[in-house]
Amino acid sequence: MNTLRSNNIEQAALSCVRLVKRYPDVVAVDGIDLEVRMGECFGLLGPNGAGKTTTVEIFEGLTKPDGGTVEVLGEAWGKGRDTALRNRFGVQLQETQLAEKLTVKETVQLFRSFYKRGRDVDSIINLVELNEKRDARVGKLSGGQKQRLALACAMAGDPDLLFLDEPTTGLDPQARLKLWDIVEQFRAGGGSVILTTHYMEEAARLCDRVAIMDHGHVIASGTPAELIASLDADQIVEFSVKGKVEKDALERLSGVRRVRANGDGYALTVQDIGAALPALLSELEQERAELVSLTTHQATLEDVFVSLTGRMLRDV
Amino acid sequence: MSEQGIINGTKIEREQVVAKAPEAANAKRFHPLWELTIARVRETLREPEVIFWVFIFPILLVFALGIAFRNTGPQKIRVAVERNETAASASAQAADALSRSSDLDVVELSPAEAQQALRSGKVALVVRPSVDEDAAARGHSDAANSNDVSASSRLSLYASFSYRFDPTRTESRQARMVVDDALERAAGRRDVTQSNDETITEPGARYIDFLIPGLLGMNLMGSGLWGVGFAVVNARTRKLLKRFAATPMRRSHYLLSFVLSRLFFLILEVAAVIAFAWFTFGFTIHGSLLGMAFLLLLGALTFSGVGLLVASRPKTIEGVSGLMNLVMMPMWLLSGTFFSSARFPNFLQPFIKALPLTALNDSLRAVMNDGASVMTSWATVSILLAWCVISFIIALKIFRWQ
Numbered sequence: 175m176n177t178l179r180s181n182n183i184e185q186a187a188l189s190c191v192r193l194v195k196r197y198p199d200v201v202a203v204d205g206i207d208l209e210v211r212m213g214e215c216f217g218l219l220g221p222n223g224a225g226k227t228t229t230v231e232i233f234e235g236l237t238k239p240d241g242g243t244v245e246v247l248g249e250a251w252g253k254g255r256d257t258a259l260r261n262r263f264g265v266q267l268q269e270t271q272l273a274e275k276l277t278v279k280e281t282v283q284l285f286r287s288f289y290k291r292g293r294d295v296d297s298i299i300n301l302v303e304l305n306e307k308r309d310a311r312v313g314k315l316s317g318g319q320k321q322r323l324a325l326a327c328a329m330a331g332d333p334d335l336l337f338l339d340e341p342t343t344g345l346d347p348q349a350r351l352k353l354w355d356i357v358e359q360f361r362a363g364g365g366s367v368i369l370t371t372h373y374m375e376e377a378a379r380l381c382d383r384v385a386i387m388d389h390g391h392v393i394a395s396g397t398p399a400e401l402i403a404s405l406d407a408d409q410i411v412e413f414s415v416k417g418k419v420e421k422d423a424l425e426r427l428s429g430v431r432r433v434r435a436n437g438d439g440y441a442l443t444v445q446d447i448g449a450a451l452p453a454l455l456s457e458l459e460q461e462r463a464e465l466v467s468l469t470t471h472q473a474t475l476e477d478v479f480v481s482l483t484g485r486m487l488r489d490v
Numbered sequence: 491m492s493e494q495g496i497i498n499g500t501k502i503e504r505e506q507v508v509a510k511a512p513e514a515a516n517a518k519r520f521h522p523l524w525e526l527t528i529a530r531v532r533e534t535l536r537e538p539e540v541i542f543w544v545f546i547f548p549i550l551l552v553f554a555l556g557i558a559f560r561n562t563g564p565q566k567i568r569v570a571v572e573r574n575e576t577a578a579s580a581s582a583q584a585a586d587a588l589s590r591s592s593d594l595d596v597v598e599l600s601p602a603e604a605q606q607a608l609r610s611g612k613v614a615l616v617v618r619p620s621v622d623e624d625a626a627a628r629g630h631s632d633a634a635n636s637n638d639v640s641a642s643s644r645l646s647l648y649a650s651f652s653y654r655f656d657p658t659r660t661e662s663r664q665a666r667m668v669v670d671d672a673l674e675r676a677a678g679r680r681d682v683t684q685s686n687d688e689t690i691t692e693p694g695a696r697y698i699d700f701l702i703p704g705l706l707g708m709n710l711m712g713s714g715l716w717g718v719g720f721a722v723v724n725a726r727t728r729k730l731l732k733r734f735a736a737t738p739m740r741r742s743h744y745l746l747s748f749v750l751s752r753l754f755f756l757i758l759e760v761a762a763v764i765a766f767a768w769f770t771f772g773f774t775i776h777g778s779l780l781g782m783a784f785l786l787l788l789g790a791l792t793f794s795g796v797g798l799l800v801a802s803r804p805k806t807i808e809g810v811s812g813l814m815n816l817v818m819m820p821m822w823l824l825s826g827t828f829f830s831s832a833r834f835p836n837f838l839q840p841f842i843k844a845l846p847l848t849a850l851n852d853s854l855r856a857v858m859n860d861g862a863s864v865m866t867s868w869a870t871v872s873i874l875l876a877w878c879v880i881s882f883i884i885a886l887k888i889f890r891w892q
Contacts, residue, residue, distance in 0.1 A: 271728040287520055
């Protein structure tokens with residue numbers, strides 16, 4: 175166990191211990207421990223304001239923590255090796271708007287010039303599939319294209335590690351898929367990725383491991399499968415009714431693990447849907463409650479977050 | 491694959507990916523400072539307003555001021571003669587006499603109008619004729635006695651005149667002398683000594699010649715501060731500065747790129763104004779072109795340094811605009827762009843001399859108008875250098891990257 179640990183530290187793309195960042199009105203990061211292995215894609219999952227961006231910006235050396243230690247690719251910030259370290263990772267920030275009057279090629283060329291190593295400009299543009307837009311002004315690009323350009327800038331130095339802060343927020347599904355492909359290609363080349371997101375599908379698709387954050391704390395971490403398994407249930411049944419159904423009665427139904435009020439009805443966390451669904455329907459009939467709607471879905475990371483915090487990820 | 495293999499696997503795959511494009515592995519790149527500067531120049535040139543403010547506006551300014559203060563021979567002084575009911579002929583004669591003077595521009599006005607014109611500065615002096623009864627009587631007998639033909643054309647001496655003017659106005663005092671002289675001559679005074687005028691026009695002594703170096707200085711200040719200030723704060727609000735801060739880019743390179751890109755525009759800006767002034771007003775440079783170029787270069791560097799300093803903290807365009815006006819206002823007023831700063835009181839002079847625009851204007855005039863060598867302007871050059879270096883260093887220290 176001990177040897178395995180020390181081995182992990184040697185291989186860590188990033189580690190932080192008891193990380194704290196306080197702002198006058200809020201403790202944005204409240205004692206976080208994380209470790210990301212080389213070659214891994216690690217997701218920080220949580221609602222807006224959970225402290226994800228602050229955490230990542232501490233990792234990127236943009237924000238100084240008030241407490242705790244950070245090591246990125248085996249180096250700590252402020253030890254005289256900052257520039258060497260910055261040469262080894264790439265960054266995509268949440269709100270950056272690149273210069274609109276420059277073209278795609280000029281932008282990539284500019285970022286490429288900052289890094290010691292890296293591919294030539296054209297092959298970086300190829301990587302993010304913007305060849306057709308290479309001479310277009312940044313201001314004329316679509317949201318998805320801008321985001322891919324941001325990714326190109328992040329990859330301009332052929333980095334070992336990529337930080338992506340909400341890379342697909344506001345993109346349509348197709349643009350999102352395209353971006354995911356690029357991130358997966360980068361990983362296939364051996365790169366490590368740390369990304370923040372509040373999209374469950376994104377975390378589930380891209381991440382080997384995730385940490386769920388809320389109010390500056392990590393409230394759960396593990397592989398997406400592990401976290402979903404921790405619900406001890408594989409289906410979620412959501413329904414709404416006209417009339418009254420007691421919560422206690424629902425909790426007693428066979429196969430139901432958890433009950434949560436949800437609008438005019440409830441959301442049930444269910445382990446055995448084959449048993450739970452007939453039981454639910456007969457309960458409703460008994461109570462003379464009229465069923466208005468009923469849906470079921472496979473449990474997701476979203477449900478993990480809801481069961482941990484009682485809140486939905488998206489509406490906070 | 492063994493456990494060991496997985497750990498090393500990442501490395502192996504990585505090499506394969508790179509191997510697919512070996513020629514691209516470590517591509518040639520230009521120096522980041524060059525790339526940053528070129529990007530700045532491109533961004534600026536693609537902003538259509540810039541072309542107006544940098545090239546068209548200064549030319550319009552030179553044109554307007556050049557026309558307003560053009561040298562069309564010596565300026566005439568405007569004076570008024572009051573129309574007096576009781577001395578109507580005296581008024582008319584006085585006006586006639588004065589209008590023959592090449593230095594005067596005469597109007598006849600009613601007393602009320604004359605008063606108004608004097609108060610509003612439209613005329614420098616008002617001549618008020620009044621009839622002197624005794625003199626009139628004497629004059630009539632004189633005219634009867636001497637059969638002088640010219641007496642009728644001569645200004646009659648039955649009138650006396652009073653001059654109304656404001657003695658604090660130089661022009662008015664000058665008008666007093668010229669008017670009095672003209673009236674006396676018209677009344678028949680003979681000059682005792684013979685004098686004649688030899689007029690010269692020294693090239694480089696016209697107002698336009700004084701104006702051009704000042705305008706160049708003011709343009710450098712304006713475009714340096716606005717050009718740098720807006721671009722920096724804009725990049726800050728767009729979080730572009732933060733993005734750059736996350737790269738290995740050297741921060742001094744970023745700031746330097748603003749200074750260097752200014753040099754590119756400097757050449758165009760200065761060339762446009764000088765060429766226009768030469769073409770339209772026959773403006774010429776008396777000193778060495780090299781000396782002038784050196785001063786303009788130094789001025790551009792200085793004001794982009796000051797621009798960086800002004801833009802080093804503000805988070806909004808509104809914030810930086812206010813600060814920019816605060817910095818430029820004293821220099822617009824005091825630094826002697828449109829008139830010599832020597833007109834300000836003595837206690838202000840040390841402050842005025844320490845301003846970078848005063849230093850630039852003074853040294854530019856020394857070289858461009860007086861043909862002096864840059865060496866003689868060592869004091870103003872050091873003031874500029876100090877502003878340039880100190881503001882750049884402070885800007886780099888306090889610059890807000892996010």
